[in-house]
Amino acid sequence: MAEPTKLAKDDEPKDDATPNVSKVETVKVASEEEAVEVLDAPAQRGEPVLQVRNLVKHFPLTQGILFKKQIGAVKAVDGISFDLYQGETLGIVGESGCGKSTVAKLLMNLEQATAGEIFYKGQDITKLSGRALKAVRRNIQMVFQDPYTSLNPRMTVGDIIGEPFDIHPEVAPKGDRRRRVQELLDVVGLNPEYINRYPHQFSGGQRQRIGIARGLALNPEIIICDEPVSALDVSVQAQVINLMERLQDEFNLSYIFIAHDLSIVRHISDRVGVMYLGKMAEIGTDQQIYDHPTHPYTQALLSAVPVPDPDARDHRERIILTGDVPSPANPPSGCRFRTRCWKAEDKCAKEVPLLAVPERFKGVDTPAAHESACHFAEEKDVVGAA
Numbered sequence: 001m002a003e004p005t006k007l008a009k010d011d012e013p014k015d016d017a018t019p020n021v022s023k024v025e026t027v028k029v030a031s032e033e034e035a036v037e038v039l040d041a042p043a044q045r046g047e048p049v050l051q052v053r054n055l056v057k058h059f060p061l062t063q064g065i066l067f068k069k070q071i072g073a074v075k076a077v078d079g080i081s082f083d084l085y086q087g088e089t090l091g092i093v094g095e096s097g098c099g100k101s102t103v104a105k106l107l108m109n110l111e112q113a114t115a116g117e118i119f120y121k122g123q124d125i126t127k128l129s130g131r132a133l134k135a136v137r138r139n140i141q142m143v144f145q146d147p148y149t150s151l152n153p154r155m156t157v158g159d160i161i162g163e164p165f166d167i168h169p170e171v172a173p174k175g176d177r178r179r180r181v182q183e184l185l186d187v188v189g190l191n192p193e194y195i196n197r198y199p200h201q202f203s204g205g206q207r208q209r210i211g212i213a214r215g216l217a218l219n220p221e222i223i224i225c226d227e228p229v230s231a232l233d234v235s236v237q238a239q240v241i242n243l244m245e246r247l248q249d250e251f252n253l254s255y256i257f258i259a260h261d262l263s264i265v266r267h268i269s270d271r272v273g274v275m276y277l278g279k280m281a282e283i284g285t286d287q288q289i290y291d292h293p294t295h296p297y298t299q300a301l302l303s304a305v306p307v308p309d310p311d312a313r314d315h316r317e318r319i320i321l322t323g324d325v326p327s328p329a330n331p332p333s334g335c336r337f338r339t340r341c342w343k344a345e346d347k348c349a350k351e352v353p354l355l356a357v358p359e360r361f362k363g364v365d366t367p368a369a370h371e372s373a374c375h376f377a378e379e380k381d382v383v384g385a386a
């Protein structure tokens, strides 16, 4: 049998439509203050599609071979709350090991929560099972990080994209599957004729398009993207991000976008949550987080982002964090960031700072008035990601 042709990188579609992002709607507001809030958070309107409340995931640490005894727990996610609104992208950033992927797996029900709730349109999905869970899961799909390992090399692209229809045949009955898969290939910018090809015949960017097509197969409302472009070349990253933005507009999708790269997260996100050691340190609109961060951890992360403007580069202050990230099996008391924070005081070791709008900013018309889990939250002049 002839070896199937490998597609050249040049086959990558390069003409993704420029995202037509204009999510600000005319919203009737009662006061000027509210108007500022609405403009700051254009996607925050209506009911959230997802509400996460005090979500916890502890992985037990055991000892012994025959009689396993629990000796502790890795507190991967330790009481996280946030909302996701229809049509918005919530970016989640944080250092390696802070619990981002565990949050994604909990939202997908791939891991069972130790405690807490995940409401999808008002229904707590952590308590669902059987048919009710299956129905909800159809609406929440995932795109994985590594397009090289997340696609089964022995399956054709048609089988990979059409596999979700085995679980939900009501979405595409058997006789209609081929047509539907070809439609999905077309939607993600791939030639529908490629339906019988195998993953190894595609480049990295094209494989991620296949992953996205599979994620779209069941017409979900929410897509959880765990580092979806981290394994791709920079030029291909932009194409995949543009595709995701176009699809979001077309299908009114809500994204949770997990990534290390702060510049990419800013580009795609309406709001951003910053995680540290299993907790949310700060959350707000992209402008609030990048231009007016109030949590020392966010400020340190942003101070390390490369800045293209030489003037800005000369004037910025680089905050170098000392010490290692503590073990999530034994996190520091009080504020988890205190062992690396240059502002830490006694109070930080005694009291856990709550994620809330700091008292001093409450009712004040300033972008600093957003949720930050720091006893001494204040703005710092950090030149962030462009």
Ligand SMILES: Nc1ncnc2c1ncn2[C@@H]1O[C@H](COP(=O)(O)OP(=O)(O)OP(=O)(O)O)[C@@H](O)[C@H]1O
Pocket: 059, 074, 075, 076, 094, 095, 096, 097, 098, 099, 100, 101, 102, 103, 328
């Ligand atoms: N199944 C598991 N059993 C035990 N510990 C786990 C398990 N899965 C994750 N962890 C631990 O939980 C913590 C959070 O892991 P997670 O993969 O969620 O981090 P992350 O923020 O996604 O990191 P990265 O940026 O490297 O992908 C880590 O300390 C990790 O070792």
Ligand code: SF4
Pocket: 295, 296, 297, 335, 336, 337, 338, 339, 341, 342, 343, 344, 345, 348, 353, 373, 374, 375, 376, 377
């Ligand atoms: S609560 Fe204290 S230790 Fe934690 S970030 Fe704020 S100042 Fe730093």
Ligand SMILES: [Mg+2]
Pocket: 100, 101, 102, 226
């Ligand atoms: Mg991860």
